[in-house]
Amino acid sequence: MILGLRDFDIREFLKKNINFITGIFSEFGLIILIIMASFIVSFLPLLIRI
Amino acid sequence: MLTPLTRGDLRIIGFNISKVAYIVGFLSLLPIVMAVLYGEFDTIPYFLICSAVSFLLGSLLHHFLYTKEEMELKHAVVMAAIAWLLAPILVSIPIWLSNFTASFLDAAFEGVSGFTGTGLTLALDIDHMSRSVNFWRHFLQFMGDGIGIIVVSLSILGRTEMSSVLAFKGEGKDVGIRPSIVRTSRIIIGIGVVFLIIGAAIFTVAGVQDGLDFGTALYDGLNHSMTGYATGGFSVRSQNLLYYHSVWVEVAAIVVMIFGALNFNLHYAILSGKKREILKNMEVKVLLFLLLAAGFFISVNLLSSNLYTTTDALFRKGLFHVISAQTTTGFQTISSVHIMVLWPVFSVVLLSITMLLGGSANSTCGGVKMLRVGVLFKALVNEVKRALLPRTAVVSGSFHHIEDTPLSDTIVRGAAVIALGYLILFSFGTMVTVLHGYELEEAMFETSSALGNVGLSSGITSPSMPSMLKVTYMFLMWAGKLEVIAVFVLIGFIILALRRGIK
Numbered sequence: 001m002i003l004g005l006r007d008f009d010i011r012e013f014l015k016k017n018i019n020f021i022t023g024i025f026s027e028f029g030l031i032i033l034i035i036m037a038s039f040i041v042s043f044l045p046l047l048i049r050i
Numbered sequence: 051m052l053t054p055l056t057r058g059d060l061r062i063i064g065f066n067i068s069k070v071a072y073i074v075g076f077l078s079l080l081p082i083v084m085a086v087l088y089g090e091f092d093t094i095p096y097f098l099i100c101s102a103v104s105f106l107l108g109s110l111l112h113h114f115l116y117t118k119e120e121m122e123l124k125h126a127v128v129m130a131a132i133a134w135l136l137a138p139i140l141v142s143i144p145i146w147l148s149n150f151t152a153s154f155l156d157a158a159f160e161g162v163s164g165f166t167g168t169g170l171t172l173a174l175d176i177d178h179m180s181r182s183v184n185f186w187r188h189f190l191q192f193m194g195d196g197i198g199i200i201v202v203s204l205s206i207l208g209r210t211e212m213s214s215v216l217a218f219k220g221e222g223k224d225v226g227i228r229p230s231i232v233r234t235s236r237i238i239i240g241i242g243v244v245f246l247i248i249g250a251a252i253f254t255v256a257g258v259q260d261g262l263d264f265g266t267a268l269y270d271g272l273n274h275s276m277t278g279y280a281t282g283g284f285s286v287r288s289q290n291l292l293y294y295h296s297v298w299v300e301v302a303a304i305v306v307m308i309f310g311a312l313n314f315n316l317h318y319a320i321l322s323g324k325k326r327e328i329l330k331n332m333e334v335k336v337l338l339f340l341l342l343a344a345g346f347f348i349s350v351n352l353l354s355s356n357l358y359t360t361t362d363a364l365f366r367k368g369l370f371h372v373i374s375a376q377t378t379t380g381f382q383t384i385s386s387v388h389i390m391v392l393w394p395v396f397s398v399v400l401l402s403i404t405m406l407l408g409g410s411a412n413s414t415c416g417g418v419k420m421l422r423v424g425v426l427f428k429a430l431v432n433e434v435k436r437a438l439l440p441r442t443a444v445v446s447g448s449f450h451h452i453e454d455t456p457l458s459d460t461i462v463r464g465a466a467v468i469a470l471g472y473l474i475l476f477s478f479g480t481m482v483t484v485l486h487g488y489e490l491e492e493a494m495f496e497t498s499s500a501l502g503n504v505g506l507s508s509g510i511t512s513p514s515m516p517s518m519l520k521v522t523y524m525f526l527m528w529a530g531k532l533e534v535i536a537v538f539v540l541i542g543f544i545i546l547a548l549r550r551g552i553k
Contacts, residue, residue, distance in 0.1 A: 003272070023325060024248070027312070027493045031304070037338070038342070038345055038373065041353055042368060046353065
């Protein structure tokens, strides 16, 4: 009842905000890609030198 | 033919600036909560004075310049230029009163650097600064650059012919300026707060992981999340992120910096369900390409100079600064002296160019912006094709940014004008710095940092630097943040008023 929490339906919430939530995950995906690519770029010069 | 200015024009501009003063007055009350929370009651009057001055100025402008006339685009552009001069002066009042700067000029420098999301600092003894004043420095980066400038960029600057970055796709171009600002602001604040919470959570977890107590980790995390998303670069520590010596904090910073560096139109598209846009968007591709290219060459250069010889060091000290420069944030994990004394000149110059190119358009980043860089590159390729193909051949091009857009002459001209503007200001800033007796590469580095609203420093920016140079960098930060457009329009406005008078 407090703050209307009894009426809160997690499935309804997810259904309503699915685009937003999956969008945030997509952005995290891009960031992980950038971090991994940056790490590879830091590693490449060492590989070339070897 | 240019129509002469009227008193009505000045009234509209002045009346709308009163609202900016009201907003500053209201926002400067917020750090009082922080002051009460940390028992810093002596700082409360600083914020009350700032609020009172802002409300008084707002009331005077509102009373004497009241008008019901609607704001047009020319008024909005000039208003943005004046607001980004006035607001930093108002927000610098608590910083000046707290005695953490040597003079009012230094406090104003801090205000401009904060409000434009640059991050160059003249504050003294940041480690012992009261938490409420320190919070204010970070909060004004979030409000000025994390929220304010995106609103201006999407609702005002993006509508000008010069911009070439396209206005907000969430609404039609036929929407009036004022409703557009209000509607866009709501969406930007909503999304900004979500990223702020995510960033603060990541930074807090990273801080706790590295042994900070929860309260300190949360305070540092909230502030770094605000300045990271705003790609501002202020830190609660005088050594910036070097203080933590933590890979977790550095990864958290990279996440938040990239959130801030992405185009708001792109955020909006992705969060509204168009997830494929992330792979198709030209601006993301250009950002990724330039980031990795600059990162690779700097890594090779740093390795060949035997400065860093492990992947870990190359990533955390080399690539981290490329990401910090490209996103125009300015977080540092090594000292300024370290960069200028130990880094090879090639890496310093390449980092300067990266800072000048900047991140995405319609984001919290400074610099020329990736969308314009991509447009100019495509235009160059088209020109080469034109030279090689028969005269009768038709060469057309397009680029994908939210939607497929033809590469029109207007867009290319806009991008070229802005890039030229940045180049002129970069040359001006470098020459002024060199005239003050500094080396060319450190002058280029500091000028790029100020003009690109980055905040990485070669060590020139300090309380002992000449006052003329402080004013020059304040001008560069202001002009850079308003993408040069608003500065040109304001100068045109003043020249028009001087030559033809005000009717």
